[in-house]
Amino acid sequence: MIRSLFWFRRDLRLNDNPGLSLALKESDEVLPLFIFDREILKSPDIGAPRVAFLLTSLESLGKNLTHLGSYLLIRQGKPIEQLAAILQETKATKIYWNTDLEPYALKRDAEMQACCNDLGVQVHQVPDQCIQAPGHVLKSDGTPYTVFTPYSKIWKQQTVPILHPRPRAIKSPSELKSIPLPSLGELGHTLKIPLPAAGEKAAHDLLNSYIQSGVESYQSRRNLPALDATSRLSPHLRFGTISARTVHRAAALAREKNPPAAKEIDVFISELIWRDFYKTILFYFPHVALGSFRPIYDDLEWENNDRLFQAWCAGQTGFPIVDAAMRQLNTTGWMHNRLRMIVASFLTKDLLIDWRQGERYFMQQLYDGDLAANNGGWQWAAGTGTDAQPYFRIFNPESQAKKFDPEGILIEKYVPEINSLRYAAPIVDHGQRRLKALAMFKKVRG
DNA sequence: TTTTGAGTTGTTCGA
DNA sequence: GTCGAACAACTCAAA
Numbered sequence: 001m002i003r004s005l006f007w008f009r010r011d012l013r014l015n016d017n018p019g020l021s022l023a024l025k026e027s028d029e030v031l032p033l034f035i036f037d038r039e040i041l042k043s044p045d046i047g048a049p050r051v052a053f054l055l056t057s058l059e060s061l062g063k064n065l066t067h068l069g070s071y072l073l074i075r076q077g078k079p080i081e082q083l084a085a086i087l088q089e090t091k092a093t094k095i096y097w098n099t100d101l102e103p104y105a106l107k108r109d110a111e112m113q114a115c116c117n118d119l120g121v122q123v124h125q126v127p128d129q130c131i132q133a134p135g136h137v138l139k140s141d142g143t144p145y146t147v148f149t150p151y152s153k154i155w156k157q158q159t160v161p162i163l164h165p166r167p168r169a170i171k172s173p174s175e176l177k178s179i180p181l182p183s184l185g186e187l188g189h190t191l192k193i194p195l196p197a198a199g200e201k202a203a204h205d206l207l208n209s210y211i212q213s214g215v216e217s218y219q220s221r222r223n224l225p226a227l228d229a230t231s232r233l234s235p236h237l238r239f240g241t242i243s244a245r246t247v248h249r250a251a252a253l254a255r256e257k258n259p260p261a262a263k264e265i266d267v268f269i270s271e272l273i274w275r276d277f278y279k280t281i282l283f284y285f286p287h288v289a290l291g292s293f294r295p296i297y298d299d300l301e302w303e304n305n306d307r308l309f310q311a312w313c314a315g316q317t318g319f320p321i322v323d324a325a326m327r328q329l330n331t332t333g334w335m336h337n338r339l340r341m342i343v344a345s346f347l348t349k350d351l352l353i354d355w356r357q358g359e360r361y362f363m364q365q366l367y368d369g370d371l372a373a374n375n376g377g378w379q380w381a382a383g384t385g386t387d388a389q390p391y392f393r394i395f396n397p398e399s400q401a402k403k404f405d406p407e408g409i410l411i412e413k414y415v416p417e418i419n420s421l422r423y424a425a426p427i428v429d430h431g432q433r434r435l436k437a438l439a440m441f442k443k444v445r446g
Numbered sequence: 447t448t449t450t451g452a453g454t455t456g457t458t459c460g461a
Numbered sequence: 462g463t464c465g466a467a468c469a470a471c472t473c474a475a476a
Contacts, residue, residue, distance in 0.1 A: 139473095139474070139475090140474090140475080145473090145474085146472090146473070146474095147452090147453065147472085147473055147474070148453085148454070149452080149453065149454085149474095150452095150453095150473085150474060150475085223455080270454085274454085294472095337455090338455080341455065345456095380454085380455090387453070387454075387473095390453090390456085390468080390469085390471090391468095391469095392456090392457085392467095392468045392469075393455095393456045393457070393468085394456075394457070395455095395456070395457085396456080396457060396458090399456085399457075400456090434457090434458095438468090442469095445469090445470095445471095
């Protein structure tokens with residue numbers, strides 16, 4: 001009788017879960033479990049939105065497991081200690097998990113692997129996060145790409161892995177002592193904004209409705225934040241309540257069925273490739289998590305004025321499009337991609353504040369906050385990253401607003417006081433700050 | 447090794 | 462108002 005553990009982390013689903021499928025195939029009994037990691041919970045990058053989304057996703061996962069005749073074992077503490085205890089309690093001889101490519105996770109998992117080696121427990125780590133795992137898209141000399149366009153060209157030549165069907169039943173060992181799912185308050189957070197529907201069903205509902213109407217006009221409408229023209233799948237991809245492969249498959253089928261919309265849908269697929277690209281960059285160049293991809297830019301002399309930073313966070317800069325964007329973030333836990341670029345450019349190039357401060361604020365406020373994607377986006381905007389925006393390309397908040405919110409619908413929604421005396425005066429002069437930013441970059445470029 | 451072409455998402459200036 | 466060039470030469474990828 002073979003008894004295994006399956007460790008859920010960022011893959012909170014039963015559909016297309018390659019690690020879980022493998023565990024079920026190779027075992028008579030599988031115990032599914034999740035561990036609240038104190039290390040992660042106390043990170044300053046964690047905010048109430050993500051913890052709340054996690055809790056709801058776990059609740060839903062637990063119910064779904066119950067329907068399959070199993071259950072979700074929950075523990076809290078240091079993963080390696082908890083897992084060692086569970087291995088002992090169950091006498092399981094194998095453990096499965098899907099690979100997580102973040103630096104902290106890689107280190108933690110390597111330690112767990114070593115611990116299992118000592119205990120004589122077999123470990124199976126299964127690639128899952130990317131559609132094309134790092135190593136599948138490399139230059140001809142075997143090294144990783146650092147430029148997106150050639151990366152995406154090779155990416156598209158690869159075959160996309162098949163989807164793993166949802167298990168029909170899961171046989172688990174008799175119930176172990178589980179802690180009840182903690183409440184948000186118990187984890188030290190309070191949620192002050194609406195919580196989007198979490199869990200696998202919500203993710204599939206979102207995908208289906210977006211594929212039915214939305215994806216066929218992605219390219220034309222994706223840059224207009226006043227329209228609800230994007231999929232909103234990002235938190236689900238973040239927590240794995242849906243797999244990127246599943247999203248890709250649905251988009252690829254829609255593309256086949258609707259050839260006139262192929263170009264529109266290709267841009268949507270391209271965003272999935274960007275997701276793989278930044279995960280791969282983080283995997284091969286983990287220093288990006290702490291500093292610039294190009295070390296020369298670690299010498300930039302940011303002003304880091306705290307009053308300006310607070311005004312940016314609060315959406316009180318006096319620049320309507322920036323304030324609307326920040327208020328969208330603060331009140332919904334989500335920000336449209338076009339707006340993310342605008343506020344990132346504004347923080348770095350107008351306020352001359354280190355991109356890492358903005359990166360952290362985003363992580364605290366976003367439901368979809370993901371290290372690789374968020375870091376990649378911020379480094380792009382700051383001009384410090386791979387494929388960096390040329391440093392002289394500085395967004396003008398006014399022309400961006402004119403181009404992408406021409407009727408001022410978004411601004412009106414989030415900054416209703418726009419035409420009254422109550423509205424803040426601009427906290428900086430864009431023209432002057434632009435020149436200052438150019439000078440700041442010129443200094444480190446010699 | 448050397449050479450060549452290209453690079454997510456822009457802005458400003460001057461004709 | 463519109464349009465093309467400059468921004469500043471840099472780095473990467475591939476031949």
